[in-house]
Amino acid sequence: MILEWLEYLRTKSTKTAKDWGYVYQNISLKFRSRRCAKAWKSHNENCREFVRGHLAKTQPKSIVVVGSGLLLEVPIEALLATAEKVYLVDLVHAPEIRRLAAKHPQIELIERDISGLLGLLKKGTGPFQLKNIPWKQLPVWDLPKVDLIISANLLSQIPLMISEALPMTSETYEKFARSVRDQHIERLFGQSQKVLLFADFETRYIGHDGQRIKTEMYNVNLQDLKFDREWIWEISPFGETSKDYKIEMLVRGYYS
Numbered sequence: 001m002i003l004e005w006l007e008y009l010r011t012k013s014t015k016t017a018k019d020w021g022y023v024y025q026n027i028s029l030k031f032r033s034r035r036c037a038k039a040w041k042s043h044n045e046n047c048r049e050f051v052r053g054h055l056a057k058t059q060p061k062s063i064v065v066v067g068s069g070l071l072l073e074v075p076i077e078a079l080l081a082t083a084e085k086v087y088l089v090d091l092v093h094a095p096e097i098r099r100l101a102a103k104h105p106q107i108e109l110i111e112r113d114i115s116g117l118l119g120l121l122k123k124g125t126g127p128f129q130l131k132n133i134p135w136k137q138l139p140v141w142d143l144p145k146v147d148l149i150i151s152a153n154l155l156s157q158i159p160l161m162i163s164e165a166l167p168m169t170s171e172t173y174e175k176f177a178r179s180v181r182d183q184h185i186e187r188l189f190g191q192s193q194k195v196l197l198f199a200d201f202e203t204r205y206i207g208h209d210g211q212r213i214k215t216e217m218y219n220v221n222l223q224d225l226k227f228d229r230e231w232i233w234e235i236s237p238f239g240e241t242s243k244d245y246k247i248e249m250l251v252r253g254y255y256s
Contacts, residue, residue, distance in 0.1 A: 121166065227252065
């Protein structure tokens with residue numbers, strides 16, 4: 001906890017990112033990735049291989065990575081070797097990402113709330129405000145138009161992070177989350193004709209006997225995205241979240 005607190009003090013961010021818990025999430029992810037490095041290794045490599053394969057086909061000169069995070073799943077060396085400009089977009093950029101950008105003039109860091117909701121919603125207040133969200137009038141991403149846009153976001157997490165700060169029923173959440181996910185896909189196509197997306201589509205809780213305890217799935221309008229491949233990510237090994245079960249995600253890669 002002391003190390004995480006020191007990291008919190010070192011991490012530059014906006015007041016919005018701190019107020020909504022995104023700085024803590026970024027730091028928590030960093031420490032978790034170290035604890036779970038062995039379990040995450042194959043997932044990270046699957047993501048990188050998926051991206052590298054499409055880089056070779058499209059040869060983009062400009063790339064936006066939405067949800068760039070810690071670049072665990074993004075083959076940044078391949079992006080830099082291919083493109084003249086790489087835009088890394090997230091609400092929080094860790095100190096090591098800022099150092100990387102300082103070394104490579106090709107990289108530009110952009111701080112952005114991709115949900116477009118944090119400036120509109122009031123943290124901790126009731127779900128009544130969700131009924132009046134002007135989905136079609138939300139602030140646009142206002143990102144550079146590029147040859148390729150890559151979405152590295154967990155689609156389940158974009159609405160979840162917001163919902164954890166707003167009290168709402170499960171029914172209200174499902175409607176809200178679906179709108180957030182669908183809007184994300186729509187915004188991707190608004191930035192580029194070429195889209196790469198890898199994301200979670202199913203979460204499985206598995207006991208020591210190998211049987212599923214629970215499975216969570218969600219729907220999203222993928223529009224014209226085409227399926228490429230899928231794999232399993234052991235996101236939480238036994239003992240990380242619970243000694244009684246591990247958590248796996250079904251991750252899929254899509255392209256346009």
